[in-house]
Amino acid sequence: MARSDDPNDPKGLIREAYRIDGIALPECRSIFLDWALGFPPDRDQQEALTVLHSAYSAQYSEHPMTQVLREGLETAQAPKRRGGWRSRAR
Numbered sequence: 001m002a003r004s005d006d007p008n009d010p011k012g013l014i015r016e017a018y019r020i021d022g023i024a025l026p027e028c029r030s031i032f033l034d035w036a037l038g039f040p041p042d043r044d045q046q047e048a049l050t051v052l053h054s055a056y057s058a059q060y061s062e063h064p065m066t067q068v069l070r071e072g073l074e075t076a077q078a079p080k081r082r083g084g085w086r087s088r089a090r
Contacts (some may be wrong), residue, residue: 006050011038016064018056025064032068046076 004012013035017028023063053069060066 003067007043008051010040011035014052014056014069015037015063018060018063023064025067027066028068032063032072036072046073049073049076 004010004015006012006015010017011015011034013031017031021025036045040047049069049072053066053073056063056069076090
């Protein structure tokens with residue numbers, strides 16, 4: 001896979017997903033996982049997701065990758081559960 005000049009999609013995985021005819025939701029989720037695992041740790045992943053979703057969602061609103069990006073944003077913005085054994089008084 002060719003490198004990309006887009007700092008939000010350094011390997012061009014998201015861009016390429018939009019170019020694949022007939023791609024389905026499971027393949028998009030797999031590509032997204034590859035993107036997330038390979039994303040540079042010094043960059044803000046939520047910010048990159050926001051930019052990518054904005055860039056593609058208007059033109060490709062019904063594409064499965066758009067759904068995956070939206071789900072990624074919703075998951076990233078969901079409040080984290082606090083609690084469990086660590087929060088209990090000892």
